[in-house]
Amino acid sequence: MHRARKRFGQNFLQDDGIIYSIVSLIQPSAGMHVIEIGPGLGALTRPLLRNLDQLDLLEIDRDLVAYWNQQNLQGLKVIEGDALQFDFLAWAKNPEGRTGLCKVVGNLPYNISSPLLFHLVGAAKEIDEQVFMLQAEVVERMVAAAGSSDFSRLSVMLQARYDMEQVLEVPPEAFDPQPKVNSAVVRMIPRQDFNLNDAQWSALEKVVAAAFSQRRKMLRTNLQAFADRIQLTETELKARAQDISVDRYMEWARILAA
Numbered sequence: 263m264h265r266a267r268k269r270f271g272q273n274f275l276q277d278d279g280i281i282y283s284i285v286s287l288i289q290p291s292a293g294m295h296v297i298e299i300g301p302g303l304g305a306l307t308r309p310l311l312r313n314l315d316q317l318d319l320l321e322i323d324r325d326l327v328a329y330w331n332q333q334n335l336q337g338l339k340v341i342e343g344d345a346l347q348f349d350f351l352a353w354a355k356n357p358e359g360r361t362g363l364c365k366v367v368g369n370l371p372y373n374i375s376s377p378l379l380f381h382l383v384g385a386a387k388e389i390d391e392q393v394f395m396l397q398a399e400v401v402e403r404m405v406a407a408a409g410s411s412d413f414s415r416l417s418v419m420l421q422a423r424y425d426m427e428q429v430l431e432v433p434p435e436a437f438d439p440q441p442k443v444n445s446a447v448v449r450m451i452p453r454q455d456f457n458l459n460d461a462q463w464s465a466l467e468k469v470v471a472a473a474f475s476q477r478r479k480m481l482r483t484n485l486q487a488f489a490d491r492i493q494l495t496e497t498e499l500k501a502r503a504q505d506i507s508v509d510r511y512m513e514w515a516r517i518l519a520a
């Protein structure tokens with residue numbers, strides 16, 4: 263029997279209704295190119311595999327990797343590794359004969375969710391969809407609109423790259439062991455109209471980090487270092503980072519990278 267490990271963020275899904283809803287959202291079908299991050303004991307893995315020719319698993323816990331290797335299930339490819347180090351771009355570019363949509367899914371370990379989401383941005387151009395269970399508070403920040411108190415660096419960077427929606431709320435009772443927080447499922451689809459090049463993306467990272475560095479301060483202060491290159495309007499000078507739209511941040515990134 264596997265004992266849940268806190269350091270790997272192991273909270274195993276138990277609720278059949280929620281499992282069914284998540285699998286329906288993923289819409290697994292033959293030929294689809296799918297990787298599940300953190301299969302754990304297989305709450306999502308088994309129902310997904312029933313509808314796929316092949317499912318790739320990425321798991322950091324050696325005991326769980328051994329467990330999955332012993333199962334000897336047809337179509338399952340088990341990769342032992344840390345999702346934060348894994349090359350999702352190379353994986354996405356090599357579908358091994360699968361011709362369907364390319365999806366990254368999972369009930370993510372909450373302790374690494376933000377760095378993992380940022381890491382995955384590097385593969386977004388090759389991925390069709392991501393469906394993740396995360397801490398509800400993180401999902402709220404991901405989808406928050408400009409002007410709301412949840413609007414943050416995570417909101418701007420991810421909304422610049424993905425269309426996102428919260429699709430399900432999940433209470434702690436759906437897991438064993440139960441997490442202390444509420445969870446939510448988010449669907450992320452890379453934006454079709456995304457057109458920032460690498461230099462512009464890194465300018466976006468810098469200007470957004472500076473803008474949110476001191477949340478309560480006005481942009482006049484936080485963006486002082488950029489003042490010679492981007493023209494802030496009178497209103498923007500007195501605004502705070504959370505009041506600026508994603509489009510406006512992207513406009514600044516283009517100017518800064520020019």
Ligand code: SAM
Nearest residue numbers: 270273274275300301302305322344345369371
């Ligand atoms: N999918 C299972 C479920 O829904 O019951 C387990 C979800 S549990 C919240 C997170 C899973 O991610 C665990 O299996 C854990 O071992 C794995 N994990 C934690 N950190 C990881 C990492 N850095 N890379 C890959 N897998 C990781």
